Amino acid sequence: MKKPIAISDAPGFDRFDVVVVPFPFTDRNADKRRPALILSGARTFNATAGSSAMAMITSADNAPWPLDSRIGDLKAAGLSADSVVRMKLFTLDHQLVLRKAGRLAVKDQKAITQTLAKLLS
Numbered sequence: 001m002k003k004p005i006a007i008s009d010a011p012g013f014d015r016f017d018v019v020v021v022p023f024p025f026t027d028r029n030a031d032k033r034r035p036a037l038i039l040s041g042a043r044t045f046n047a048t049a050g051s052s053a054m055a056m057i058t059s060a061d062n063a064p065w066p067l068d069s070r071i072g073d074l075k076a077a078g079l080s081a082d083s084v085v086r087m088k089l090f091t092l093d094h095q096l097v098l099r100k101a102g103r104l105a106v107k108d109q110k111a112i113t114q115t116l117a118k119l120l121s
Contacts, residue, residue, distance in 0.1 A: 013052050014042040016104040016112070018077045019097045021054070034058075035078075035101055036092070037085050039116065051093045055112075056086040069115045071108050078102025085112055087119050 017038045022031040040053040060082035068084040078101030
């Protein structure tokens with residue numbers, strides 16, 4: 001397993017970055033590497049907290065979940081398969097981030113901003 005990024009070496013994670021993190025599974029004694037989308041801003045939260053608020057990214061083939069948002073530009077996001085941002089939210093310490101995969105394209109960023117507004121309304 002790849003060593004997590006040390007906080008002193010961590011890049012400045014920012015809103016709309018796609019990162020790879022270890023997701024724990026409650027029915028297993030192991031975790032899997034999965035993409036996640038950073039939702040919180042570098043200056044407003046991430047840099048001082050050493051953590052980021054994130055949303056799951058999962059295969060578009062999985063059963064739907066309320067407010068799933070399809071990622072249109074997979075290449076920019078660093079993803080190889082059709083994927084959706086799933087509004088299952090969590091906060092994760094940057095020391096657990098395995099790597100940065102990419103960043104959402106502007107069109108996808110706008111869609112996520114609208115989805116978050118719906119979630120919080």
